Amino acid sequence: MRINKPLYYLLIVLLVAYGCSNTKYLPEGEMLYVGGEVTVKDSLIKKKERKAMEKELEALLRPKTNSAFLGLRFKLYIYNLAGEPKKEKGFKHWLRTKVGEPPVLFSQVDLDYNADILQNYAENKGYFKTRTTADSTSNNRRAKALYTVTTGKQYLINKVTFPDSTGTQLDSVIGRMSRRSLLKKGQPYDLDVIKSERERIDARLKNKGYFYFNPDYLIIQVDSTIGKYEVNLKVKVKDDTPEVAKNVYTINNIFIYPNYSLTSKDSVVYPASAIQEYKDFKIIDTANTFRPIIYDRTMFFHKGDIYSRRDHNLSLNRLVNLGPFKFVKNDFHPSDSVKNALDAYYYFTPLTRKSIRIETLGKTNSANYNGSEVNVNWINRNTFRAAELLTLTVFGGLEIQASGQNKGYNVYRVGTEASLVWPRFISPIRIQDSSAYVPRTKALLSYEYQNRQKLYSLNSSRAQFGYLWKDNIRTEHQLFVADINYVSSTNVTPEYQMQADTVPSLQRVIDKQLIFGPTYSYTFTNTMQKRKKHTFYYKGSLDLAGTLAGLVTGANVKKGDTINLFSVPFSQFVKMEHDFRHYLKLSDNSQLASRIIAGVGMPYGNSGILPYIRQFFIGGTNSIRAFRARSIGPGTYRNDELDANAFLPDQSGDLKLEINTEYRAKLFSVVHGAVFVDAGNIWLWNKDPDRPGAQFSSKFLNELAVGTGAGLRFDLSFLVLRLDLAFPLRKPWLPEGERWVLGDIDFGSGAWRKENLVFNIAIGYPF
Structure with missing residues (x-):
């Protein structure tokens, strides 16, 4: 230029x-x-x-x-x-x-x-x-x-000396901690490392019963007079360390107050007759609010155990994650009856057991649909007095396109959902869990009626039963051993049926669908660690539908051996999806966020194609923002014969590849800016004669749609309002050699802007 x-x-x-x-x-x-x-x-x-x-x-x-x-x-x-x-x-x-x-x-x-x-x-x-x-x-x-x-020459560590076994019991315990010391011979002297070493030793001692010890009772003496720019370090317990800090403490009585009031000073004073003893716990619950079983599965302390900071923190974390408590706190006091023992006191302030919540949502997408949704949720946080969470939901919503090709083809939806979550594994096999997070068992039943005006209506029913658990703060698992989904259509209009008679993919939208089988997902993220330069998010999911049923029945759609259950052919497929995100912190107010999504669904046995509700879609506010929602692909296919006055059908596929990268920076106050590039497409697993160019092939990289744009984000703490303006750089349906459209960009042309500029309004970041 x-x-x-x-x-x-x-x-x-x-x-x-x-x-x-x-x-x-x-x-x-x-x-x-x-x-x-x-x-x-x-x-x-x-x-x-x-x-x-x-x-x-x-x-x-x-x-x-x-x-x-x-x-x-x-x-x-x-x-x-x-x-x-x-x-x-x-x-x-x-x-x-x-x-x-x-x-x-x-x-x-x-x-x-x-x-x-x-x-x-x-x-x-x-x-x-x-x-x-x-x-x-x-x-x-x-x-x-x-x-x-x-600076001069940096001093290195020559030798580190720990207390030996000839001293006190405390000296002997500390001496055995030298193997994993942060202080290493030959490493540079570093005061921060010395402080970390004192904290490491203190943490280990806390897990061995030294309740009253703290890092200030340790001293690391430095001798820099040995020459050769080297130092000798000696770890020792200070001479004036109090005796209580040198003793190992055990747990004696464990008192639990499940209905502790933060406003009443006398809330923990009860007569002895009000104390219920259950195993190692003394429970003061005059209202009989909770069954004692929840404490046995949540608390890591038992009478006679040596105090451990790890068990202390695990118990608190599990109690907080249990669900029914607004506040959880605990105290330890020296026991009056047992020497070198602690009485543990746990105080819980429950949330309101039953509540109702009404949510009103505004929605918009890049297909020019705008609408709203209302959810009414009734919640019982202690259904069977063991912290079970029952949620009953009724919802309704509508999406309207005020302008565009789908004007008048509005979407109405109503439905209901019931879910019950137990804060434990419900299983014939006893599963021992020792993480800080309470494992959960979930059962769900839902029904939704969706009406696409002037086209068709869908009835969708779903039942799930499975398990949710976390190993730590970074990882999460979801395993639904039973996941059943049944979809049927009604009120199919002549307008839609006429299109579906010539386009089989549209017919499959309104065909009855029966899907059952286990599903599993695994999530890892460390994005909560704000100081890290590189943070990651990964979610992988696996869907196995109809596997056992297909093996038992010998179904094979390619040979014409299609098996029906309840007069509906069941779906048989394997589907995997991987969502990987990387966040590069460039400064306190800027970052580079990148994402790659790869998904594949392989129909086999009783299915020649994935059911419509399990297929992949691409394009839209959280996908490739330069293209309308669900408008790309599959492959190089594009239906140019659509009537300008007819509805614009969604495009779906069996495979998906999407790549995004976005530079984000704070501009001022709550206003942030971003520039981005998105690319991707979807494909079919098997060849479809009605959609030429839709099948996945070795040329898939040459069939990617590419778009770019810029936007603003208004970070209001309670929500992020996102405005994005995008336009295409590459259109995969054009002939080879003509797919890059950079030369066609003309912001001064009204016709170009109308055809290519896509404005997105959304809540939250796209990834």
Whole structure:
């Protein structure tokens, strides 16, 4: 792209003027602080390590400079542009205080303080002979702080000594912890590692019954006089450590108060006759609210056990995750009757047992359908007095297309659902679970009636029974051993039937469908770890439909041996889907999010194609945003013979590949921006003569649809409102060699915009 010289000079002048405008508003005699620069001088450190250390040291400098993008301080410019507001409200006040940012002045910088911080940091990393100096430089009312850190050679660990078995019992226990010590011979001295080692030892001691111990009772002595830039470390218990911290404690009585009130100080005072003893627990529940079985399956402590911080935390986590409690807390007190023993007290504040919730939702999608939905939920959190969760739901909604090819083909849906969740495994085989999360058994029954106006109606019934459990905070499993889905159609209009008579894929939408078999999904995520640079999300699912029934009956649709159950051919297929996401943290306010979805469904035996409700779809607000929902594929197929006044059918397939990447950055306040690229398609497993080009082949990469766009996200804490504007870069249905349409992009053409620009409104991020 060429830029003529007058325009180039104009840009330079504007940038210079912009820079000057940020300093002319400064108070008299003040300079704008534009940052600190640290130079590490040491010939023994490799250049790469030296640069990394300089970056770490610069992050310690205070204050931080005004935020900038490509060297331009937009927030400071807006602050100056807004001027001093006359009142503490209105647009001018909002612009200056919320969007703008006051200047960071050089007079706010304490050079000596920062130099001391750098000196301490270097010494804590083992550079004991560090020298630090500070200076500054200025130009055009801008000042920069300059720091020089001369480190010298870094001290390494020569030997680590732990207490031996000849000392106290506590010394002997600590001595046996040396094998997994964080302090290793030959590693650099690092004060942070020493602190972590004290915390590691304390955590191990807490799991061995040392309830009153804490890291401050440990000291790690450092001897740096041995020469050769090495240190000897000695781990020992402080001489003034109290005796209670040296004793191992066991659990004596366990008191449980299931109806503890946060507002009543006398809520834990009950007569002895009110105490119910169940196994190792003393339960004070005069209202008989809960069956004692829930404590036996949730608590990890039993009378006589050695106190363990792990069991302590596991018990609390499981109680919190049990469901019926609003607040959970516990205390430990020395036992009056047993020496070196603790009495445990657990206080639970229950949620309201029964409640009703009404939800009203607004919905929109890139197929130009807009609508709303109302859900009424009745909840019983303690159905059979063992924390079972019963949810009864009634819902109804509609989606209307005000303009576009499907105008008038509105969608109405009503339905009901009942689910019951037990906070344990309901199984003939006893399954022992020792994680911090309560395993659950779930049973569900649902029915939905969906009417597609002027086309058809569908009745869908579903029954599920299965298990949900978590190994830890990052992983989750769902296994439904029984998952039955039955779909039938009614009110098929002549308009739709006429189309379905010529397009078999449309006929399959209204055919009766019977699907049964186990389903399983596994989810892993560490996205909750906000400080990590790389975080991941993965969900894999497996659907095995009709497998045993197909083996028993010998069904084979290719030979004409189709088997019916209740006058309906049952579906037989294997379906897998993998959703992998990667989040790269670029800064505190920006990230690169990427996703790849790969799915395949293989029909066999009693089925020649996946049932419509189990097929893959692509395109839309959370998929390839440059194309209408469910409008892409399969493969290179496109029905160009559709009547402009007829409905636009959804496209579905047996295989799916989707790739997305999105750059996200905070612009100001609650407003975030994004630019994105999406690609993907769906295909059929078997050849369909009515849809040429739909079958999956080795040319699948040449059949991907590609789109791009930009958008805004309004992060309002309780929800994220997303606005995306996208357009296609590649259309797979065009002839080979003509599928890339970059040369056709013309934002000035109304016809191009009408055909290609897709505006998406959605709630939440696409991935």
